[in-house]
Amino acid sequence: IAMRKDNLKARLAYSTISQLAYITLGAMIATPVAIMGGALQIVMHAWGKITLFMCAGAIYTVAHRTEISTFNGLGKTMPWVFGAFLVGSLSIIGLPPMGGSWPKFFLMLGAVDAHHKAILAVLILSSLLNIAYLIPVSMRAFLLKPEDEEADKHIAGAMPKHKFVWIAPVITAAGAFLLFFAVGPLVEFLKPILPITMTGGL
16 A cells, blocks of 8 residues: 555655564564564664755755656755655665664564464565665655756755755764664563563563
8 A cells, every 4th residue: 555655744644554563573573583583673764764854844844846747846945854754664664774773683583483484474565665665665666756946946945945954864864774783782671571571561
């Protein structure tokens, strides 16, 4: 469904459904590694997805555009925003060195430990679908020529009024990257949930 949505916020909203399913998947596999993967997904998805939504807000604030098909060439005018969007996308997809790669890795390990080959295949397919509906947003902005160069010049002229609009998404994008290297302390912090979840709260 997300792939068919041209409205950026709608595409991101539908992608959240599949991303939250990873949390449920960790509980369904019910191994310590998989449950840790589901717990990490809560943290990593929050950083990645808030980056994408803040980028969507920045694009609308500056360019007044919401449809992905109108983003051609905007990367030249708003490089920091679309750069942050690319970083957030890579984290949501689960590619290293982004924080979002750890939940996928833990869930895959859990699926292997539990001998659930079908779940492993679903995780891989899901990541491929994430690539299909997220990466084209940034690629369109950076690689395609603008359809209306005059309109893009107007947007470029409006940038000085919104010169700080890129700061928030860049900060959260940096967080999505740095969390890749902070997974050790994060796992230690989350370890106390394992006995509770494995025993059903008893």
